[in-house]
Amino acid sequence: MYPQFRSPCPVASALDLVGDKWSLIVLRTIFAGRHRYNELADITEKISTNILADRLARLEEYGLIAKRAYQHKPERFEYHLTQRGADFLPVLQQLAIWAREHIPNRWSLPGWFAEGTARQFYPEPGTDGAALNPRAG
């Protein structure tokens, strides 16, 4: 389930899971209420589809997201946060706060993101869990 870690340092270990160019962008997009492959592929940052497929597989392997079919014949999937994935929200919030403070001209933070808690993004089995979670990029 987990890869080989560089060390037992918590910071280093978290980065061994999501410390690449795209994983946190994918997570951010799911937080924004986009759950299907094409919604995740169609973002302003232009991720290529092979990378997206690979990151989704890894995030699923590490237990940050879960894949579930929303129809059969043909099978189609949605990717949702697990509790473990939803708990990543504070990291993204702090990253965004830092960027807003130190890089000019960034987007401002939507309320559902700035004020959200992990719990709100962790869907109960069967519900969408995205009341606070409008489809925004």
Next chain:
Amino acid sequence: MYPQFRSPCPVASALDLVGDKWSLIVLRTIFAGRHRYNELADITEKISTNILADRLARLEEYGLIAKRAYQHKPERFEYHLTQRGADFLPVLQQLAIWAREHIPNRWSLPGWFAEGTARQFYPEPGTDGAALNPRAG
């Protein structure tokens, strides 16, 4: 000073600066009170020296750290956090909290890290600013 950003998204932009395998490890090590090249190279994660030199140059270019000579003949340098770099502490703290919660057998967080504030790590001109900051890896 800054690179081309993938988008104006704060999360994506922060990752354009430090979203690689090593930048945050270097930052973490400086937070831990290690300021010289060989102290930064000699960590349990085994960073190679070309990568370390490149990351230090980039973090300096982006204004997260500052290089200053601590002696001449021969010139020797120390790398210190700037305010902008010290303000990254909450991101590292949240990453570490997440990892401690979701990955088994990680190191526990030293008090100076878990309870520290950015201000404590931003050295006044001329001082070391590392009272809370024992040399730990």
Next chain:
DNA sequence: ATAGTGACTTTTGTTTTGCAAGTCGCCGCA
């Protein structure tokens, strides 16, 4: 039968990372 959609996979470069070794200025010692 033909075109289209959703969700990937494959192919083929390019870029980044990693390891080992080398360099360069200076200092201490014989």
Next chain:
DNA sequence: TGCGGCGACTTGCAAAACAAAAGTCACTAT
């Protein structure tokens, strides 16, 4: 006055990660 060593990088080259574009495959709609 030559030699070894240290600190701080730099270089060369192989391996891994990333990216763009095209292809595949199971359907469904016309």
